[in-house]
Amino acid sequence: MAATIHELSSTKELNARSDDAHDASAGESDIVQISSFSFLSLMVGISLAVFLIALDRTIIANAIPLITNEFKSPDDAGWYGSAAPCAFQPIFGRVFAHFDVRWSFLAALLIFELGSLICGVAPNSDVLIVGRALAGIGCAGVFAGCLVIIAMTTSLSVRPVYMGVIGSVSGIGNVCGPLIGGAFTSNATWRWCFYINLPVGGVTCILLLLFFHPSQSTRGQGGFLTRVLRLDLVGNFILTVTVVMLLLALQWGGIKYGWGSSRIIGLLTASGVGFVIFGLWQHRKGAEALTPLYIMAKRGVAAGIGVMFFLSGAFLVHSYYLPYWFQAVRGRTPVQSGVDVTPYVATTFVFSMVAGIIVRKTGYFTPPSILGCAIGCVGCGLLTTLHVDTGTAVWAGYQVLTAAGMGMTMQQPIIAVQATIDPGLVAIGSAMVLFAQGLSGAIFVSVANNILRNELARNLVALHVPNVNKILAAGATDVRELVPLEYKGPLVEAYNEALMKVFIMAIPLCGIALLFALGLPWVSLKKKQAERTG
Numbered sequence: 001m002a003a004t005i006h007e008l009s010s011t012k013e014l015n016a017r018s019d020d021a022h023d024a025s026a027g028e029s030d031i032v033q034i035s036s037f038s039f040l041s042l043m044v045g046i047s048l049a050v051f052l053i054a055l056d057r058t059i060i061a062n063a064i065p066l067i068t069n070e071f072k073s074p075d076d077a078g079w080y081g082s083a084a085p086c087a088f089q090p091i092f093g094r095v096f097a098h099f100d101v102r103w104s105f106l107a108a109l110l111i112f113e114l115g116s117l118i119c120g121v122a123p124n125s126d127v128l129i130v131g132r133a134l135a136g137i138g139c140a141g142v143f144a145g146c147l148v149i150i151a152m153t154t155s156l157s158v159r160p161v162y163m164g165v166i167g168s169v170s171g172i173g174n175v176c177g178p179l180i181g182g183a184f185t186s187n188a189t190w191r192w193c194f195y196i197n198l199p200v201g202g203v204t205c206i207l208l209l210l211f212f213h214p215s216q217s218t219r220g221q222g223g224f225l226t227r228v229l230r231l232d233l234v235g236n237f238i239l240t241v242t243v244v245m246l247l248l249a250l251q252w253g254g255i256k257y258g259w260g261s262s263r264i265i266g267l268l269t270a271s272g273v274g275f276v277i278f279g280l281w282q283h284r285k286g287a288e289a290l291t292p293l294y295i296m297a298k299r300g301v302a303a304g305i306g307v308m309f310f311l312s313g314a315f316l317v318h319s320y321y322l323p324y325w326f327q328a329v330r331g332r333t334p335v336q337s338g339v340d341v342t343p344y345v346a347t348t349f350v351f352s353m354v355a356g357i358i359v360r361k362t363g364y365f366t367p368p369s370i371l372g373c374a375i376g377c378v379g380c381g382l383l384t385t386l387h388v389d390t391g392t393a394v395w396a397g398y399q400v401l402t403a404a405g406m407g408m409t410m411q412q413p414i415i416a417v418q419a420t421i422d423p424g425l426v427a428i429g430s431a432m433v434l435f436a437q438g439l440s441g442a443i444f445v446s447v448a449n450n451i452l453r454n455e456l457a458r459n460l461v462a463l464h465v466p467n468v469n470k471i472l473a474a475g476a477t478d479v480r481e482l483v484p485l486e487y488k489g490p491l492v493e494a495y496n497e498a499l500m501k502v503f504i505m506a507i508p509l510c511g512i513a514l515l516f517a518l519g520l521p522w523v524s525l526k527k528k529q530a531e532r533t534g
Helices: 002-022 036-058 064-071 074-080 084-098 101-121 125-153 159-187 197-211 224-229 233-252 262-288 299-328 334-340 342-362 366-383 392-409 412-420 423-462 468-473 485-504 506-518 525-533
Strands: none
Touching: 036 101, 036 125, 036 159, 036 197, 064 125, 074 125, 084 101, 084 125, 084 233, 084 423, 101 125, 101 197, 125 159, 125 423, 159 299, 159 334, 159 342, 159 392, 159 412, 233 262, 233 423, 299 334, 299 366, 299 392, 299 412, 299 423, 299 485, 299 506, 334 342, 342 366, 342 392, 342 412, 366 392, 366 412, 366 506, 392 412, 392 506, 412 423, 412 525, 423 468, 423 485, 485 506
């Protein structure tokens, strides 16, 4: 009897795996055939969507002080930039695997646009938070959908080039977000940080409707209700609650409540228990889990997720706090600091493209991953040596070196996952990597913010700088106006030392990413494609 039950269980899991592998994210033999012009138009639409998603993560940074002043809601600031919706990333992987890809993507885009509109017209803080939550959920689906569409329209051997394009656009959006947000808040209104998404998202919608027409085979098997039940809604609920508790602890800890307070300890403990419960539930669900453990057990998937998680943390620390350094330490305006980080933006773009071409030519994604992480470690270390009098050639050179490593590596985890798993599981595997990326940003940017505030407060007190509370509450641009002339030098010194502590955090993150990169499999994409096409 026990053997029979085991056989039935195994048969059920094998059937579930087979169904998943059959569902969307077509295999090499089912690539959507479109003309060169249609594909180019589609890439323009996808690139615009990726740029908006990346922009949305960081554009609000410079607007938060104005928003909290207008709504008199300083305690809500953490929610405006919250990354809690990243918990919806895995479920969108299953949505794209079981439902029509085009309409699923457009639905996610509509959710993002609706959230952006609500944010733009928000009359109070509560409405703004609701809008940010909706936009975040839409972001999760749009980014995953872009990767799935590329996988459906390109062969595995040429895919790295187009992933390089997406990586470049995403990097530019991440870095430019605070700068564009600063320009809007300085010259127009913070509401344009959200209104900008509406027309650009509309262009993406039109291009997809015109040029992307996947066949019926991209839809999952079974009726609508059957496919809904296969989404693992229970698992998504557990994951969402767990991530929200973790982010609350990270946003409140050391700022609103002490790290030793019962609230923070309770939230951290509950989130830890939540992750354990989620893991047990995923084990119970087997192949129908939100994040199937048999997929995560594959070397390429596990190593790829590790690289993405830690490297994204280092990258986002720089994306947020390099502009901060230029504004607080060098006295630059938001627009001027945008010019100052051009070396980082441009180099990320170039080397993401270069890495894609190298992988296309050689067929191997592991070498640029290892080399990129190693270069990134060196660059991260050099950025911790910046000071008030650092020359332009030096800080620009450090940015170039760091961004070269980041750009070479950032898209390789997604390629690794797509090369490791069955073509029909690309949507689910890609969503796992994107969840790691989103969770990384949520965790490490929050940690970096805590480091900055605590170190800055300590430095200001040590240097006897007045108005400490006002300085901590102010943005980087106007902070010099809060102290008398004789304290401006110590203020800048305090900021520089605090920001260097933040940049130090990126070194171990990049180093751990290097260790995971060493664990990536040496898989030839050319041979893999030949096997899939027979």
